[in-house]
Amino acid sequence: MAKRPRNTERPGGRSRGLPSPEALLEFLRDNPEAIGTREIARAFGLGSSDQPALRAMLRAVTRSGELVRGGDRRFAAGAALPEMMAVERAGSDADGFPLVRPVAWPGPGEAPLFRLVESAAGDELPESARALARLIRRESGETEAEPVRRLDTPESRIVGVFRRTRGGGEVIPADRRDKSEYGVLGHDAVGLPDGELVVAEELPSRRFGGKRARIVERLGPADAPGSISRLTIAAFDIPSEFPREALAEAAAAQSVDLTGRADLRDLALVTIDGEDARDFDDAVWAEADADPENRGGWHIVVAIADVGHYVRPGSALDREAVHRGNSVYFPDRVVPMLPEALSNDLCSLKPGDVQAARDGSGGTVVPITPERLDALYGAFAVLDRARRARGALELDLTEHRVVLDGERRPIAVVPRHRLDSHRLIEEFMILANVAAAEELESRHQPCMYRVHDAPDPEKLAALRDFLDELGIPGLALAKGQVIRPALFNRVLEKARDTQEAPIVNELVLRSQAQAVYSPNNIGHFGLALPRYAHFTSPIRRYADLVVHRALTAPAGRPPLAGEAIASTADHISMTERRAAAAERAAMDRYRATLLSDAIGTIYQARITGVAPFGFFISLPESGADGLVPVSTLPSDYYDHDPRKHRLVGRRSGRQFALGDAVTVRLAEADPMGGRLLFRLEGESFAKPRFTGLRRGRGPRRRG
Numbered sequence: 001m002a003k004r005p006r007n008t009e010r011p012g013g014r015s016r017g018l019p020s021p022e023a024l025l026e027f028l029r030d031n032p033e034a035i036g037t038r039e040i041a042r043a044f045g046l047g048s049s050d051q052p053a054l055r056a057m058l059r060a061v062t063r064s065g066e067l068v069r070g071g072d073r074r075f076a077a078g079a080a081l082p083e084m085m086a087v088e089r090a091g092s093d094a095d096g097f098p099l100v101r102p103v104a105w106p107g108p109g110e111a112p113l114f115r116l117v118e119s120a121a122g123d124e125l126p127e128s129a130r131a132l133a134r135l136i137r138r139e140s141g142e143t144e145a146e147p148v149r150r151l152d153t154p155e156s157r158i159v160g161v162f163r164r165t166r167g168g169g170e171v172i173p174a175d176r177r178d179k180s181e182y183g184v185l186g187h188d189a190v191g192l193p194d195g196e197l198v199v200a201e202e203l204p205s206r207r208f209g210g211k212r213a214r215i216v217e218r219l220g221p222a223d224a225p226g227s228i229s230r231l232t233i234a235a236f237d238i239p240s241e242f243p244r245e246a247l248a249e250a251a252a253a254q255s256v257d258l259t260g261r262a263d264l265r266d267l268a269l270v271t272i273d274g275e276d277a278r279d280f281d282d283a284v285w286a287e288a289d290a291d292p293e294n295r296g297g298w299h300i301v302v303a304i305a306d307v308g309h310y311v312r313p314g315s316a317l318d319r320e321a322v323h324r325g326n327s328v329y330f331p332d333r334v335v336p337m338l339p340e341a342l343s344n345d346l347c348s349l350k351p352g353d354v355q356a357a358r359d360g361s362g363g364t365v366v367p368i369t370p371e372r373l374d375a376l377y378g379a380f381a382v383l384d385r386a387r388r389a390r391g392a393l394e395l396d397l398t399e400h401r402v403v404l405d406g407e408r409r410p411i412a413v414v415p416r417h418r419l420d421s422h423r424l425i426e427e428f429m430i431l432a433n434v435a436a437a438e439e440l441e442s443r444h445q446p447c448m449y450r451v452h453d454a455p456d457p458e459k460l461a462a463l464r465d466f467l468d469e470l471g472i473p474g475l476a477l478a479k480g481q482v483i484r485p486a487l488f489n490r491v492l493e494k495a496r497d498t499q500e501a502p503i504v505n506e507l508v509l510r511s512q513a514q515a516v517y518s519p520n521n522i523g524h525f526g527l528a529l530p531r532y533a534h535f536t537s538p539i540r541r542y543a544d545l546v547v548h549r550a551l552t553a554p555a556g557r558p559p560l561a562g563e564a565i566a567s568t569a570d571h572i573s574m575t576e577r578r579a580a581a582a583e584r585a586a587m588d589r590y591r592a593t594l595l596s597d598a599i600g601t602i603y604q605a606r607i608t609g610v611a612p613f614g615f616f617i618s619l620p621e622s623g624a625d626g627l628v629p630v631s632t633l634p635s636d637y638y639d640h641d642p643r644k645h646r647l648v649g650r651r652s653g654r655q656f657a658l659g660d661a662v663t664v665r666l667a668e669a670d671p672m673g674g675r676l677l678f679r680l681e682g683e684s685f686a687k688p689r690f691t692g693l694r695r696g697r698g699p700r701r702r703g
Contacts, residue, residue, distance in 0.1 A: 018053055019044050028132070081135050087114065087145050088130040088574070090514075097611070100145050103130055103574075114145040157201060158182055158213055159235040161222050161672055164194040171200045171213050174235055176673035182213035189215075195222045197231050222672065225408040228589045229330035231672070236582040239324050240335050245316035250339035253310045253346055268372045269303050272353070272425040282536050284428050285372070286379040298379040302432040305347040307538035308548040311338065313559055322568065325575025327540035330586050331402035331410070336540070343539050353421070376424060383427040391486030393512075393526040396496070396505050400623040402590045410590045413622040429536045430527065436535035436547050437521075445553065446561040448546040448569060450534045452524040453513040454483055462643070463511045466658060467491065469644050470500055485528050502620070503608065503659040517543050517569040517576075519561075542572050588674030591624040595676060596669040602681050607660045610647060612640040615656050617664055617678060626676030628664060633680060 019027070027043065041054055087100035090113060098116040116125065117136065125131055131147035138144060160173040160182075168186035182200060184192075192198070197219035203212040219230045233240050242250075269283035282304050289297035311317045321337050328335040336343045399416040433450070440447040464477040474494045481487060488508050495504040512526060517534075524532040535551075538544040546568065549559040560568060595601075609616035614629040630638055633656070636649035645658035656662075664678035 018046070018057065021057065024057060081137075081143065083135060084148075085133055085135055085145070086130060087133045087147070088577075089125045090577070098125065100125070100131075100133065100147075103570075112143070114143050117144050117146040157199065157237075159199050159231065160197075162189070162192050162194070162196045162198050162215070164189065164192070169194075171198060171215075172672075174231055174672045176670065176675050180211050182211045183209075184213060184215060192218070193221070196220070197222050197227055197234075199234050226332055228410075228586055228593065228671075229333050232330065232582050232586040232589065233328075233335060235585070236578055238328055238335055238578065238582060239320075242339050243316060243320060246320045247339055247341075249315060249317045250310075250341040253342060255346065256306065256309060264301065264303055267301060267303075268368055269301070270368050270372075270376075272421050282425075282429065284376065284425065286375045288375065288378065296382070298375075298382060300379050300428060300431065302428055302536065304432070304536055304548075305539060306548070307338070307342070307347050307545055308552065310342055310346065311545060313549065317342075321545065322542050322571070325542050325572040326579055328579040328582055330583065331590060332404060332408045337542065338539060347539050377420075380420075380424040380427055383431060384423070387427065387430075390528040391484060391489060392528045393485040393508075394489050394492060395509055396492065396501070397509065398502075398620075398623065400587070402587070410594055413587075413591055413594060413624070415621070415623075430529075430532075433533055433535050434529060434531065436551065437531040437533035440533070440547070440550055441531060443555065445550050446519055446558045446565055447521070447533055447550060448543050448560075448565060449518055449521045450515060450524060450532050450543070451518045451520070451522045452515040452526050452532075453522055454525050455511050455513055459511040463507055465643050466507060466645060467504070469657075470504075470659070472498060472500070475504075485526060499661070500659050503606065506608065507658075514577075516573040518573075519565045519569055542568075585674055587623075588625070589671055591622055592669045592674050592676055593671040594622075595624060595666060596671050599666055599669060602663060602665050603678075605662055605664050605678070607656060607658055607662060610640065610642075610645045610656065610658055615647060617662060624676060626664075626666075626678045628662075628678050628680055632667075 023044075024040075027040070040058075044054075046054060086103040088103050090099050090101045099113045100116055101111045101113050114133075114135065125147060133145040133147045136144045136146055158171055158173050158178070159175070160171045162184065163170050163172055165183075167183070169184040169189040169192060171182040171184060173180065173182075182202060184200070192215065198215050199217035199219065200213035201216050203214055217234070219234055220227060222231075232238075264285075267285045269285050271283045282302060284303070285301040287299050289299050291297065311321055317338065324335075324337045327337045327343075338347070399418075400413050401416045402410050403412040403414060405411050437447055437449065460477070460483065464479070467475050467477050472494065475491060477487070477491060492501075492505060492508060495501045498504075515524070515526070521531055523530045533547050534541055534543045535547045536544065538548050546560055546565070553559050603619050605617040605619050607615050608618045608625065612630070614627050614631075614633075616625055616627055618625050630647065633647070634649070634652070634654065636651050636654065638647040638649055638656075640647055647656045648654070663681040665681045666676065667679045668675075668677040670676075
């Protein structure tokens with residue numbers, strides 16, 4: 001039973017109003033099993049009208065990290081973890097098990113990852129969602145997290161599709177982990193057509209009967225153009241409407257007065273962006289350096305929109321920008337960090353595609369002379385050589401894009417081609433980002449670094465085991481070596497012309513730490529750079545705006561420092577992860593939508609992940625991922641070998657291993673959940689390979 005907080009009611013049982021943040025934190029620490037807003041409200045004597053404000057307070061104390069820090073406590077290297085911790089979902093490991101990381105991690109290095117306990121409710125925690133979790137130390141030395149209460153959003157919020165029934169209707173959740181169906185009473189379903197995307201709120205359950213919900217927002221027909229992005233925006237609770245004050249500030253913005261500013265309009269600045277780019281906030285120029293002491297050198301100008309001039313600290317625009325953290329991109333739209341009056345007008349540059357000029361595409365008019373074009377590529381050649389010399393990580397990963405028709409409906413998912421012009425602008429931007437970090441260090445100003453830690457030793461051990469198992473000469477990752485990006489590059493080069501190259505690239509990526517924002521510089525491992533900051537995209541990333549302000553701030557008066565810059569770094573790292581997860585989820589839904597008409601089609605695929613419940617495959621052309629359940633495999637008992645990433649049949653010795661080529665038939669496509677199920681086709685599986693594996697616990701069987 002929850003401990004009732006002190007002094008929560010007036011005489012006669014009337015509510016005293018919302019508790020203070022301190023009282024709420026004390027209650028949460030004393031009652032880690034308090035699993036819902038209603039229970040907390042009951043403990044404080046609050047009515048139903050107080051619950052929305054209470055939910056907002058819960059989100060605020062979660063974001064603050066106080067549940068982790070416990071007041072003034074901080075984690076030191078090697079210190080014991082607390083019993084309870086606020087965590088957020090952070091993808092899955094190579095075997096498909098869900099992972100979480102601490103919401104706030106003041107300790108050294110990157111925040112650790114914990115596996116979710118399989119039997120806990122945390123199995124259903126969506127990507128980037130948060131929960132208060134109990135940390136359990138296993139005999140193996142691993143720490144697992146058992147979520148006891150959702151923290152990030154009200155647990156009653158459901159995003160899904162409305163289906164009409166005889167008694168009214170029901171909401172089918174888009175989250176494929178939620179298997180419930182929520183009944184909607186007749187009067188709440190009036191005027192709602194079958195197939196409408198909705199946001200609903202769960203109602204208190206009756207003693208007998210199924211779950212119920214009421215509709216709080218309509219998102220439009222599930223089959224309408226744009227429905228996928230609208231659904232995903234709602235599912236990830238991404239802010240999409242600007243406050244009136246922010247819109248008013250953006251509308252009132254005026255063009256910059258050039259007094260006291262350097263005028264670069266005489267330079268032949270050009271933008272270099274793909275055909276589907278949505279932001280144009282940078283332009284470049286280059287010429288050979290005439291200084292005889294710098295023979296072979298180049299003078300490069302990277303011009304970035306002065307967003308900080310329009311978005312002032314503490315303004316409505318600034319408050320909304322830091323709240324959003326970054327823009328979020330979908331195939332048919334962008335949810336911008338700043339209103340369009342800035343992002344698409346005053347702070348946007350006119351595009352000019354340099355690749356078309358380089359290729360000499362007929363009919364293309366680009367405002368750049370051949371001499372200026374040669375200068376850009378000459379400077380790029382020097383930067384490219386420097387990148388290779390310092391040994392930056394060179395992953396060869398295929399990105400995909402959605403092709404839309406004139407009505408914004410998807411017609412294909414195709415590989416995105418990486419051109420020399422894209423590599424050129426990338427190297428120019430990296431150079432500018434390094435220059436910004438170096439300048440702030442020279443001024444002893446606080447900096448919002450983009451940091452990327454070295455890989456975790458456990459992830460390296462898993463990668464080493466897999467490479468050893470492949471048996472390709474020269475592909476092994478030897479123990480005892482100093483871990484540098486160049487070491488991975490040698491592995492990638494050895495695998496380049498093999499059929500295992502895609503999975504080797506993918507596993508090298510999985511072994512890497514996640515890049516985050518931080519005021520504490522630990523360098524950028526992947527780029528092989530000692531200091532790095534994001535500076536070049538202030539239209540779409542708040543981190544860049546922080547760096548801009550620091551560069552223009554008076555000496556000794558940083559606009560953001562101390563605890564403020566640290567908490568901002570944590571917050572925008574979270575919004576970046578949320579955006580990435582939402583963009584992936586939307587791509588999965590687009591792929592499932594396109595494949596929903598292809599049930600029964602046979603595909604050549606490759607195994608990209610192995611778990612006790614089956615294995616995951618990827619279709620190379622579209623990048624679509626799906627599951628082949630263990631229950632559909634040839635009749636046998638299957639043991640999961642996590643170290644070697646494979647399922648092994650006990651009787652037959654048949655193996656399904658990471659990287660294996662398989663033939664599969666599409667069995668099910670769920671467009672709303674972005675889920676694909678496949679079945680093994682024919683005799684595509686590998687020939688029996690007997691391994692002498694010990695029969696352990698937890699076998700999976702079919703037949």
